[in-house]
Amino acid sequence: MKKRILSGMRPTGPLHIGHLVGALNNWIKLQDEYECFFMVADWHALMSEYEKPASLKENILSNVADWLACGISPRNSTVFIQSHVKEHLELYMLFSFITPLGWLERCPTYKEQLREVKNRDLSTYAFLGYPVLQAADILLYKAEAVPVGEDQLPHLELAREIGRRFNSLYKIGVFPEAQALLTKSSRILGLDGRKMSKSYDNFIAISEKPEDIRRKIQGMFTDPLRVKLTDPGHPDKCNVHSYYALFAPERKKEIDELCRNAKVGCTSCKRELAEILVKFLEPIQEKRQELLKDKKGLLEMLGQGSEKASAVARKTVNEAKEVLNLM
Numbered sequence: 001m002k003k004r005i006l007s008g009m010r011p012t013g014p015l016h017i018g019h020l021v022g023a024l025n026n027w028i029k030l031q032d033e034y035e036c037f038f039m040v041a042d043w044h045a046l047m048s049e050y051e052k053p054a055s056l057k058e059n060i061l062s063n064v065a066d067w068l069a070c071g072i073s074p075r076n077s078t079v080f081i082q083s084h085v086k087e088h089l090e091l092y093m094l095f096s097f098i099t100p101l102g103w104l105e106r107c108p109t110y111k112e113q114l115r116e117v118k119n120r121d122l123s124t125y126a127f128l129g130y131p132v133l134q135a136a137d138i139l140l141y142k143a144e145a146v147p148v149g150e151d152q153l154p155h156l157e158l159a160r161e162i163g164r165r166f167n168s169l170y171k172i173g174v175f176p177e178a179q180a181l182l183t184k185s186s187r188i189l190g191l192d193g194r195k196m197s198k199s200y201d202n203f204i205a206i207s208e209k210p211e212d213i214r215r216k217i218q219g220m221f222t223d224p225l226r227v228k229l230t231d232p233g234h235p236d237k238c239n240v241h242s243y244y245a246l247f248a249p250e251r252k253k254e255i256d257e258l259c260r261n262a263k264v265g266c267t268s269c270k271r272e273l274a275e276i277l278v279k280f281l282e283p284i285q286e287k288r289q290e291l292l293k294d295k296k297g298l299l300e301m302l303g304q305g306s307e308k309a310s311a312v313a314r315k316t317v318n319e320a321k322e323v324l325n326l327m
Contacts, residue, residue, distance in 0.1 A: 079302065088313070
């Protein structure tokens, strides 16, 4: 039997090319090797977007359309909405009884988000406790592996710690220890050189209009050491050239040489990159537009996925309730 994995994304806005090269491309490959549960993490989205939830439904359908357009298959994977499986919150509550506050306060992402995100109030009980819900997400399906990047390893370790504490307190091995699946993935920085993030508004959406792609690419930070066109460039220090490596590797070597020899300017380099991205995203955007024309079909697919996920989740919660002598 295939090993089971669980992964998800928060529907907090449009998915961007960082999601594509950093996660979705890996998900697509994993479908053939694992029993995959892919979750629209709407409870997690509300933990940061609770003040402005108006676009949540639209984001859910838009994100799922992106997943399918990029290559996620409902035939090979279980695609579902987190809030449609009530057991996520049940197990979250059971885990909240046993999770020390110190474990949550030391979480690096929690501290980073409080420091970096200035346009939302994240000093809430729910945001502090999001790693507990994350642990419930993983352990609810007894996932044997979780695809993560190295920066997410502390989150997975916390989920394992919570599972261990439950098993130790009640002297029973209900929850397995999910292993990190450090799948090889590409990393792409945002337009300003920071991590690509919707919070920083430095991204290019998978659904971005061609004219907006061209405008955003022209505004990208380039080689800080190249002041004049006649100055030799340093492509290894230029974020634009990292995009060539991902979306046009066949052009990267030539562009690098032209840049180093001051035979191409940053404006021309960015203009070509914009057209490469427009062409790269065009077939994905055509597929997503077709999918969004049939929203009823998307909802039916998500409903079927949620039913399948619920059947698995119900068994796990019943086990945990029995251990705690709940009726």
